[in-house]
Amino acid sequence: MVNFKALIYSIIHGNSSLHPSGIANRVFCPAAKHSLWLVFLLLPFLLGTTSIPAQANEEIQQHLQTLAKAKNFREASPPANAIIAMGSGAVNALPDIVKLLDHPEFSVKNSAQTILTKLGPLASPVAPLLLQRLQAGSSSVRLQAIEILWKIAPEESRSDIGPLARNDTDFNVRAAALPAIGKPSELAEIIRKDPSENVKKAALKLLSDQQELAALLKNDWDPGFKDAILNRISDRATLLELIAAGPSVLRLEALQKLPSFVVAEIASRNADPMVRRDAVWVVADSAILTRIAESDTHAEVREAAKISALGKRTDLKVGGMDCKITQQYGPIQCIVQIINEGAVAYTNIKYLVGDTYYAGMDAQGETKRLNATIEPGETREFDISYTSLSFGNAKVQFRLMGLLKAAPAKKQN
Numbered sequence: 001m002v003n004f005k006a007l008i009y010s011i012i013h014g015n016s017s018l019h020p021s022g023i024a025n026r027v028f029c030p031a032a033k034h035s036l037w038l039v040f041l042l043l044p045f046l047l048g049t050t051s052i053p054a055q056a057n058e059e060i061q062q063h064l065q066t067l068a069k070a071k072n073f074r075e076a077s078p079p080a081n082a083i084i085a086m087g088s089g090a091v092n093a094l095p096d097i098v099k100l101l102d103h104p105e106f107s108v109k110n111s112a113q114t115i116l117t118k119l120g121p122l123a124s125p126v127a128p129l130l131l132q133r134l135q136a137g138s139s140s141v142r143l144q145a146i147e148i149l150w151k152i153a154p155e156e157s158r159s160d161i162g163p164l165a166r167n168d169t170d171f172n173v174r175a176a177a178l179p180a181i182g183k184p185s186e187l188a189e190i191i192r193k194d195p196s197e198n199v200k201k202a203a204l205k206l207l208s209d210q211q212e213l214a215a216l217l218k219n220d221w222d223p224g225f226k227d228a229i230l231n232r233i234s235d236r237a238t239l240l241e242l243i244a245a246g247p248s249v250l251r252l253e254a255l256q257k258l259p260s261f262v263v264a265e266i267a268s269r270n271a272d273p274m275v276r277r278d279a280v281w282v283v284a285d286s287a288i289l290t291r292i293a294e295s296d297t298h299a300e301v302r303e304a305a306k307i308s309a310l311g312k313r314t315d316l317k318v319g320g321m322d323c324k325i326t327q328q329y330g331p332i333q334c335i336v337q338i339i340n341e342g343a344v345a346y347t348n349i350k351y352l353v354g355d356t357y358y359a360g361m362d363a364q365g366e367t368k369r370l371n372a373t374i375e376p377g378e379t380r381e382f383d384i385s386y387t388s389l390s391f392g393n394a395k396v397q398f399r400l401m402g403l404l405k406a407a408p409a410k411k412q413n
Contacts, residue, residue: 060086060093068100073107080111084118094126101133101144113144117151127153131160139170146176158182171196178202184209188216197225204228210235214242217250223369230254236262248278255282264288267305273298280305315341318351318398319379333385336398340374347373351400 063079070076083090083097090097100112116123130152133145142164149157158180165177166186175198181187187207191200207213213233217226230253233239242254243266255263255278267279268288276292277300283289286309293305319337338349349370374380384398 057092060090064093064096064100067108067111068103070105070108070111073111076105076107076111080115083115087119088122090115090119091122091125094123095129097123098126098129101141109144113148116148120151121153123148123152124156127156131157134160134164139168139173142168142173143170143176146173150176150179154179165190171199175199175202178206181206184212188212191216192219200225201228204232207232210238214238217242226250227253230257233257243275243279244272246274248274251275251278252281255279260284267292273301277301277304280308283308315339316346316349316374316400317341318400321398331385333383334398336382336384337379338370338372338374338382338400339379340376342376347371349374349400351398 060083063082067076067079067083070079083093094116097112097115101109103109103112116126127149130145130149133141136142136145146161146164149161161177162180165174165181168174168177171194174194174196178187178190178199181190181203184207187203188209190203191207194200194203210233213229216229221229230250233242233254234257236258239254239257243251255266258266260283263279263282264285267276267283268291270276270279273296276296276298280289280292280301281304283292283305289305289309293302293309296302296305317339319339321334321336323332323334340346349372351368351370368384368386370382370384372380372382
């Protein structure tokens, strides 16, 4: 008769690629990966280490039967929560829970997913079954499998999930698989080549390598995405490289991320007059600007410093606005007033569009640019449209974020 305890013990302790605790830290080959799950499920019983009473097995089967009969979330939640509360006592039923992922009732399949994710690593024995679902024809099944695997066996699943981030036909699946991409250069390549804006944004949130981020700025992005990339750059040396290389619009953005004393030093001492010229737009200290306006050796720098110093005294603000929300989720149109009460006209105004919720939720907003010239003493109205992710009872607010470029005021006759 085969001594199963000795056999499994020798497998576990005779292979250096397995974790000392006896649970595989890495699976040896693709074939073994999808077949060893039975061994892991039966392991506690073969070694005689399980003490789950028959009553517990009976109880979980009752919960599963109740869950399978549910018609909505109100009926599905109690048995699902009861199974989650059993913790390790639910391990015996893991294959049955996986079967419920294909249940025709959405509340049942969603509850099965919740059970597995809440059990976390306790559910890792069924990871091979979920890995098989990555090859399913339905994108929703693949997406569901990825979301569960990230919770129960992230490291063991990484190599199988990774290819979906590059090649899957569904952008939601590609976005969900992105954490499997470990190399910054590969994330950057996905940002450059993936056709989906959602995937690009998801990849950008995962990319922290400063040099890769700086290299992305060389692409011809729309202003909003370029801002998002720049917001990910925090390393001062990388910002200084961007400032040195230009172009002017990018340089202005990078300068605004530096401490004020660094910007003042660049505006005063940088060898490139065009860098000094752009830096004076960001300098906040009017005394420094006045000194530069009087002493810089380059005419453009002196002129820019004079205009920027004047601009610090200009009160440019958002006036009244009239907004129309056309549907619960979707386009919002607003007529917004920008008021220039000072002596200098501005162009390229950067402002924030945001949602303020009645329910006290956090505001969500997006930064936009307004290419316009507003003369001294002028009030102008702008018709602005954007897509809201808020509820229909949201209030919309606009707030000026920065003034990127000033123009001389018209001379009074």
